Amino acid sequence: ETGVTQTPRHLVMGMTNKKSLKCEQHLGHNAMYWYKQSAKKPLELMFVYNFKEQTENNSVPSRFSPECPNSSHLFLHLHTLQPEDSALYLCASSQVTSGAQYFGPGTRLTVL
Amino acid sequence: SQQGEEDPQALSIQEGENATMNCSYKTSINNLQWYRQNSGRGLVHLILIRSNEREKHSGRLRVTLDTSKKSSSLLITASRAADTASYFCATDFEGAQKLVFGQGTRLTINP
Numbered sequence: 001e002t003g004v005t006q007t008p009r010h011l012v013m014g015m016t017n018k019k020s021l022k023c024e025q026h027l028g029h030n031a032m033y034w035y036k037q038s039a040k041k042p043l044e045l046m047f048v049y050n051f052k053e054q055t056e057n058n059s060v061p062s063r064f065s066p067e068c069p070n071s072s073h074l075f076l077h078l079h080t081l082q083p084e085d086s087a088l089y090l091c092a093s094s095q096v097t098s099g100a101q102y103f104g105p106g107t108r109l110t111v112l
Numbered sequence: 113s114q115q116g117e118e119d120p121q122a123l124s125i126q127e128g129e130n131a132t133m134n135c136s137y138k139t140s141i142n143n144l145q146w147y148r149q150n151s152g153r154g155l156v157h158l159i160l161i162r163s164n165e166r167e168k169h170s171g172r173l174r175v176t177l178d179t180s181k182k183s184s185s186l187l188i189t190a191s192r193a194a195d196t197a198s199y200f201c202a203t204d205f206e207g208a209q210k211l212v213f214g215q216g217t218r219l220t221i222n223p
Contacts (some may be wrong), residue, residue, distance in 0.1 A: 004154070043200065055209065099160070101145075
């Protein structure tokens with residue numbers, strides 16, 4: 001629907017698990033983003049990749065590890081998460097970092 | 113904080129009425145954008161207004177920008193039940209190379 005897909009849509013994991021979130025954009029954009037959205041908190045920018053180079057790491061704990069192998073794909077590798085990391089994780093892309101962003105449907109993550 | 117602040121936090125109106133949401137910010141911007149989010153889903157881009165523009169329209173949406181007051185408003189005319197969603201403003205601050213989102217306004221349209 002928006003040209004940005006995310007998998008999985010829902011994920012339940014224990015604190016000792018390792019999992020990865022995947023994002024793919026079919027819009028030919030140059031910039032990709034990971035956001036975290038928790039209940040009753042503003043949308044939090046986590047990482048920005050511009051032309052496959054990470055340009056922003058918004059003081060994100062090292063248990064979140066992003067990977068951008070090319071301008072169309074973005075991953076978020078998760079390990080030893082905490083229950084407070086449970087949230088909706090949104091991926092977005094844009095042509096330029098100041099332009100309109102197109103969001104995927106999100107991955108609803110629950111950490112037990 | 114540089115983030116935009118929306119006002120009100122929640123708004124409930126009858127179908128057919130107009131809805132107005134406001135956004136204020138603190139530093140100079142390149143542009144300001146409005147997004148809609150239906151419950152538990154991704155955000156959808158609505159309108160981008162540049163710092164040298166004062167008003168933009170898109171269908172039933174009207175956005176104004178007053179850089180002297182560092183504020184913007186989103187007007188939805190003739191509201192419909194399908195407009196029920198959260199609406200966010202996002203600002204592209206000069207030199208920031210990223211968007212900063214506000215906390216959003218939760219709009220409910222009652223049939």
